Amino acid sequence: MKNPLSPILYAKHAYNTTIHFIPATATTAMESTTTESKAPWPEVLGSNNWEGLLDPFDITLRLLILRCGDFCQATYDAFNNDKNSKYAGSSRYGKKSFFEKVMLRPSPTDYQIAAFLYATAKVSIPEAIFVHSLSRESWDRESNWIGYIATTTDEVSRTLGRREIYIVWRGTSRDFEWLNVFGAKSESAEPLLRQKTFGATPTTADSGETSSSSSDSDNDEIPRVMQGWLTIYTSDDPNSSFTKESVRTQVLTTIKHLVGIYKNEETSIIITGHSLGASLSILSAFDLAENGITDVPIAAFVFGSPQVGNQAFNDRLNQFSNVKILHIKNKIDLIPLYPSGLLGYVNTGVDFVIDTRKSSSLKESTNTGDWHNLQGMLHVVAGWNGEDGEFELKVNRSLSLVNKSSEFLKDEFLVPGSWWIEKNKGMILDGNGDWVLEPPDEEDIPVPSGPVEEMVTATSGDGEEKVTPAASGNNKRCWIL
Template structure:
């Protein structure tokens, strides 16, 4: 079994894991980087063919076709297609290790195979291939939630998977734009921001700002003049974009208006997050209602508070959507509001207000990632009654999706409501200050299902947006494992969550010479899932 031992001395990346013996160094076919004379190589090939023939006879199997090798010394680029990489690939294919090795060694052989390494290298590539887009014209309303996504979530429809990931990447563009220039000034109106959209068929029409109502003492700014954006009340939080490409409009079946909102980033936004007392929704007629609609105080503050030189987020969103509706009057339109974390909460408030800002509104859908609870059950009913469709993408390990509120377990909450004997108790609980309830339809993923993430991934990883998109890309159904043909690049995930990725893939990324330390300055495109 000398030939098998020699192969196992190499790892799946094509270089020797330990120092080979003198005999191994003379066998150039297993080490294509070693140069030998043509005569020596010819003798060695003949010897190997004889050895393989004897080996197959011992295993009582048919002798495979003779191995074909180039008898010329290998060069880096010989011009005749006999590169070292091709010689290694031919060697693995001709040996057919999965047939001659024992069962307990087949997994290792697969790890070493060029096919496996090509797939991993593609997933770690900075420029992965984009999958084709299917035509959604006849079913766009279904993908936009007209039937609450019944029948296409579990198992997850391939076209819907692509749409979800695409909306998530619009949120990533909001994060990148904010991080490139987080500061704003209270003395003058902000300048337009350049947003690098992942989908070039869309154009940005409006920058959005959120303002905290929390007032800081002047001595805070005096003590921390260099922290600027950490103490500022107003911050760039997202944008409005509209599809402006005729071919894409035809593919989607309508002209789509997107409102994309990032998550918490500044200190005052964190402070607003913990103001979790429920406040009444302003402008609502609560007469005759047993339970008025209420939302979290901090979220409402960020949504409704104007800045010194800018309107509130609420005013900006409504004004811009009305303008676009007038501009494209007569066309088939849709409104998609998407956000992550705090952005998911604000997206729900924006969608709820938009649903009542005109008599005839286009279909409105919310795609939220890792969103917290926003209001009470009366608010959830209000959103549903106004025709807003909400798809919440939730990681089972993400604690942010379980706050604020008293009921940590949604299933327990529902069981209490289904039990008529405790209906009176539930009504009392609904009117308590922290009686929160989720809104809409849920798509539940789990970070433990990923073959790349550690089972004990930390809280930050379970809430990370890129981790969410990675899990959605690999999700097939609640009772199925991570799909083997997932095509989203792992590069950004390795960079942002290195400590939560299994060591096996960290080491392979290093072996592939992927510099994870310099990726923050690189715009990394992400591979969207294909309908396969």
């Protein structure tokens, strides 16, 4: 029988150093938090635009940002980027044991996967974003796994008194050549406006002036977004069983279904992503509110986001009082400056600027990739005490995580660089004495999701019967409630 964490990851150093991830129920910190501010949940989600919570840095908000960052990191850790594998471009781990296999700590059972998200594009996409297998038996020729939707379990939700729904977008952790491939061309956000979705009635703000998609339009009143982000978000492929519907449709349909399931609970939607994933987070936050999710708080916590749209896009986004966006950015990171205000783009949301140079544990790196590194930012979030304050860790978070996919830590800590790798790059010795790529467990093989209506009826802990999303592509497997 295989090790439950197969494929085995070379994470020995991580086990020699205590790793503390922060679950929904935890407030673990290195120092007493009894004298620190603990804001009400609506304020943590930005109901007051995070006024008074960033400096001094509220402990509850700090923990939530770290949790979102860990969810983003899970997309990098699970992504199969080995072109020699016929499953390149998919998640290495299935829905049922996803959080266990990415080693979410301390309790991977606090969360449950509702859906995996798959994207395609009708343009050439650089390998830093989409990876395709060299095998003739590839699981899919055009699509890539690009994130997931998860919720707190029933038990955790009862403890918290609320149901948290997370949308997590995979970003890019490698070189920045993909930015040049996309270019900076903008496009009308008309495909996202409500008259195009679910048959809703257009409003005055949605009048026909938004229909233009010409890149050289001078009409500043038209919400415009970067064409590359919109293409990934809205593209479908009728020849793919994973992206017959665009990732946009996957998100809208699944979220509307979950909101219906949990209509009798206090529910919040939290969207998160890093880099490209941050841009998709902002797009999807706008899209959800634009198309009917206006009575549930939507908070996006994004890391190192490129700019997404023009001022008209921001103005329309800001009309939705339930949508709030907090942008965690490193002061020296160049990516948030892209594509540029000179091309009509503006920053979106509330900026929370940190500075990786404040930590004495990090190298004085001149590598722009380090400035954009997610784990480097999370390390600084864990110890941030304001621009003028001394850096001091406030939560018990392993320093070794910084080097998970980089060499950003100072050498004196003796942590190997980019240590999150498969043992022997996934190669095993088979019964014939040949070295071959280890096949995934059956539960980890990519399976197209069925229609969202194809659900399993389960009974919640309070005895109420509810319809519950399946935990894997096999609709006979349901979440344990």
